[in-house]
Amino acid sequence: MFKGGFMSEKVAIVGVAQKCGENLMDSVRGLAFEVTKTVMDKVGLTREELDTVVASSSDYWQGMGCSNVFHFDAAAGYLKDSTKAEEDSGLALAYGYMRVRSGHFDTCLVIGITKCSEAPPIATLTNIYNDPFYQRPIGLEEISAAALQANQYMSRYKVSEEVGAEVAVKNLRNALFNPHAHRKMRATVEDVMHSPVMAYPLRELMCCPASDGACALILASEKAAKKFTDDPIWIKGINWRAEPYFMGDRDILENRALKMASQKAYEMAGIKNPLKEIDVAEICEPYAFQELLWYEALGFCSRGEGAKLIKDGVTSMDGELPVNPSGGVLSTNPFCARGAIRAAEAALQLWGKAGERQVPDAETALVHSVHGLAGQLHMVAILGR
Amino acid sequence: MSQEEVKTVREAEITLPYKWTIGPSGLRFFQGLKEKKILGTKCHKCGRVLVPGRKFCPRDFVELFDWVEVKDEGTIRTYAFVNYSFVGQPRNPPYIVAVIDLDGADTGFNHYVMGIDFSDPEKVKDQVKIGMRVKAVWAEKRVGAITDIEYFKPIK
Numbered sequence: 361m362f363k364g365g366f367m368s369e370k371v372a373i374v375g376v377a378q379k380c381g382e383n384l385m386d387s388v389r390g391l392a393f394e395v396t397k398t399v400m401d402k403v404g405l406t407r408e409e410l411d412t413v414v415a416s417s418s419d420y421w422q423g424m425g426c427s428n429v430f431h432f433d434a435a436a437g438y439l440k441d442s443t444k445a446e447e448d449s450g451l452a453l454a455y456g457y458m459r460v461r462s463g464h465f466d467t468c469l470v471i472g473i474t475k476c477s478e479a480p481p482i483a484t485l486t487n488i489y490n491d492p493f494y495q496r497p498i499g500l501e502e503i504s505a506a507a508l509q510a511n512q513y514m515s516r517y518k519v520s521e522e523v524g525a526e527v528a529v530k531n532l533r534n535a536l537f538n539p540h541a542h543r544k545m546r547a548t549v550e551d552v553m554h555s556p557v558m559a560y561p562l563r564e565l566m567c568c569p570a571s572d573g574a575c576a577l578i579l580a581s582e583k584a585a586k587k588f589t590d591d592p593i594w595i596k597g598i599n600w601r602a603e604p605y606f607m608g609d610r611d612i613l614e615n616r617a618l619k620m621a622s623q624k625a626y627e628m629a630g631i632k633n634p635l636k637e638i639d640v641a642e643i644c645e646p647y648a649f650q651e652l653l654w655y656e657a658l659g660f661c662s663r664g665e666g667a668k669l670i671k672d673g674v675t676s677m678d679g680e681l682p683v684n685p686s687g688g689v690l691s692t693n694p695f696c697a698r699g700a701i702r703a704a705e706a707a708l709q710l711w712g713k714a715g716e717r718q719v720p721d722a723e724t725a726l727v728h729s730v731h732g733l734a735g736q737l738h739m740v741a742i743l744g745r
Numbered sequence: 746m747s748q749e750e751v752k753t754v755r756e757a758e759i760t761l762p763y764k765w766t767i768g769p770s771g772l773r774f775f776q777g778l779k780e781k782k783i784l785g786t787k788c789h790k791c792g793r794v795l796v797p798g799r800k801f802c803p804r805d806f807v808e809l810f811d812w813v814e815v816k817d818e819g820t821i822r823t824y825a826f827v828n829y830s831f832v833g834q835p836r837n838p839p840y841i842v843a844v845i846d847l848d849g850a851d852t853g854f855n856h857y858v859m860g861i862d863f864s865d866p867e868k869v870k871d872q873v874k875i876g877m878r879v880k881a882v883w884a885e886k887r888v889g890a891i892t893d894i895e896y897f898k899p900i901k
Contacts (some may be wrong), residue, residue, distance in 0.1 A: 385753075423759065478754075483831035493775075494797055497835050497891050499827065504842050507825030515823070515875040557866045560826035563875040599819050602828075608844055608853030609795070612823075654894045 367463040368581035372592030373743065375403035376704035380540045380573030380692050388422060392431035392473055395576040399469070400436065403578050403588045411465035413442035414456040416449035416472040416696045420488070421479045435471045437574070448472075449575065450600070450644070450699025450729025450739035455597050456579045457741075466584035467624035472576040472697035476570035477602025480669040482695075489733060495607065503567060505733035507559035508645035509612045513649050514561060516613060517664035521561050524648040525552035526670050528565045528690055531645070534677060535687025540701075542571040542692040566648035566690075576702045593707045596724075597629030597742040603663060607733060618657035618728075618738040625657075629742035634659045634726070638742075640709045640719040641675075641683045642702035643728040645690060650735060651683065658740070677719070685709065685717040699729030699739060706743050765893070770800040773812065775889040783894075785850050787811040793851035816848035818880035818900065824858060826869045839863040845879060845897060856881075856891075860898035873899070 377399035384391060400410070413435050415675025417427040424430055428444040443451035457466040479485060486502035529549055535541035545551075546563060555564040578588070583593040601617035603610050622634070631637045643658075645651035652666030660681060661669050669675050675683035684690075686705040689698050706725035707713040727741040729745060747837050767775060770786070774797045777784035785796035790805035801808050824843035830849055841861060844853035858879055879897035887893040 423757075480833075481831045483829070484833045487831070487835075488835060493771055494766060494891055495855055499840070499842055500855060501831070503829070504827050507827075508823045508842065508844055511825060511875065512823035551798045557826065557828045559755060559828065560869060561868070562825075606797075606852065607855055609803065676898050 365678050367579050368461055370582040371457050371460045372580050372585040373577055373703065373707045374580045374585055374588040374592055375578040376705050378540050378575040378692055378701055378708050380542055380571055382542050382571060383505050384475065384572040386555060387498055388473060388475055389431050389434045391574045392434035392471060395574045396435045396469060396471060396626055399576040399578055401484065404701050405437045405467060405578060405588060409437065409467065410436050410469055411467045411488045412459055413440055413446060414452045415467045416445045416452035416698050418447045419476060419487060421695055422653040425678060426603060431473060436469055436501055447696050449696055449730055449733040453700060453703050454598055454739055457598055460579050460581050464678050466581045468579040470579060470700055471574065472700035474695040474697055475572040475574050476695055482570055500607065500733060502733055504559045506650060507562045509734045510561050510649035513613055513653060519667045522549050522553065523667045523670060525549040527648040527651045528552045530676060531684050531688045531690040534717060535691035537604045539688045541687045543569045544691055562647055568646040568689045568693040569696045571603040571692050573697045575697045575704050577700055591711060593710050593743050595741055596744045597625035600739040602737040608629035612734045613653065615653055615657040615735050618654060618735060621738045622658045622740045625740040625742050631742060635681055638681055638726045639722040640685060640725040641681060641682060642705045644702060644730040645688050646693060682719045685714065685719055702727045702729060710743060710745055754842040770798060774798045778893040779887045781883050782814050783847060785813055785815050787813050794849060795852050796847060796850040796854050815850045819845045819847035819879065821875055821877045821879055822846050822853050823875055825874055828866050841873060856894060857896035859896035860874055
């Protein structure tokens with residue numbers, strides 16, 4: 361509540377909870393309650409003590425207007441000053457961060473939730489992202505947009521299809537060690553290359569699945585964080601940007617929005633050499649080649665060199681900068697929840713509580729979320745001890 | 746009645762009627778298509794010709810008044826061969842969607858590329874190449890819509 365107070369210089373993540381799967385048997389409302397109750401019990405925060413809720417869900421992925429109203433009280437929002445970040449819980453994290461920084465709120469619950477098993481296919485819903493005049497009638501949707509991007513990438517930098525397969529192999533293997541992951545398998549490059557063509561050059565295993573899931577985070581001001589944990593994870597930098605509307609206006613290989621968002625987040629966190637200074641990254645890569653493009657825009661390597669990072673194993677579990685120890689979005693894709701999941705996974709890494717997917721001695725982590733066709737909107741956050 | 750007989754889900758389809766106003770600049774673009782012309786707007790600040798023609802330049806944030814015609818042929822910047830179907834899909838697969846750099850335009854144009862043998866999905870990439878020249882195939886009956894161009898086809 362507003363305490364006539366002072367801005368909080370620092371904002372911490374003090375607790376996380378998630379639940380994901382292919383087809384979860386509880387309702388959106390039941391699922392929201394489950395992850396919220398879990399994280400609040402973990403932290404020792406009562407509903408009365410919670411100041412605000414920022415939810416992220418989607419009206420048309422959920423098939424209900426004001427989707428958040430259906431699960432607001434299930435997320436401890438009863439009679440609270442609360443709000444929603446449509447569709448991307450990475451933005452909910454940013455929104456929650458600002459609410460706590462403002463000094464008006466000491467604690468904030470961020471929740472992202474979607475049950476893809478209940479919704480029409482990803483292609484159907486993301487085709488409606490487009491206007492009815494120019495892009496929708498041409499069938500543009502998330503998968504074909506990612507395929508346009510992948511094909512141009514392969515052509516411009518002379519990268520083979522197999523490199524995209526290698527990204528899928530890495531992330532699906534990492535997912536084997538994540539109890540929350542939906543799709544997990546020890547696939548080979550050949551397995552991926554033999555999976556059916558969805559939108560050439562993308563094959564089925566290079567595209568994200570449609571998953572169910574929810575993820576809740578508790579954010580706290582510097583003052584409040586001490587009450588809940590001896591080990592807060594600080595949000596040291598955060599930023600987000602959007603590209604222009606028309607696909608044809610954008611350079612879908614340059615990804616300026618991500619480049620700028622990461623530069624601003626690095627500046628805030630005092631990071632000069634991301635590859636050296638970041639110990640683990642959790643990024644949103646719904647389509648395999650996007651992971652390579654995001655490496656480049658995030659400054660892990662120069663343009664066109666993303667393929668080299670994956671080939672040299674730099675981003676593998678035993679590499680210099682492990683990317684997506686969780687298995688990423690290629691393994692688990694509860695649409696609106698995926699940004700919050702990246703933050704939860706990064707926090708677990710920094711706490712040393714990531715179990716079999718733990719990266720040793722991780723002290724600085726990068727969190728990334730993406731929304732829209734071919735990476736139209738990006739959020740980047742840097743977390744640290 | 747036993748517990749098992751209660752359905753675990755409720756199913757429904759939502760169909761809602763909408764109408765979307767095209768606006769004056771959009772209307773001008775679509776009137777152009779009806780006359781087999783692809784129109785762009787030239788930004789007096791950055792000098793780029795933006796297609797489809799529009800009210801403002803998103804980068805310079807100035808209003809645009811200078812309408813120019815671009816060619817109905819160009820070069821494939823990138824393409825995707827779509828081999829799956831989904832509810833609400835505007836065209837039956839398989840098909841190719843592409844970003845095409847039309848001659849005279851500084852932005853890419855999204856449209857279909859057809860006139861390709863799709864019988865073997867693994868062989869489509871041998872027939873369509875990035876950098877390939879393509880030309881619009883206009884519909885006989887044009888109504889002032891993006892589909893007044895049926896698709897682009899490779900220039901032999």
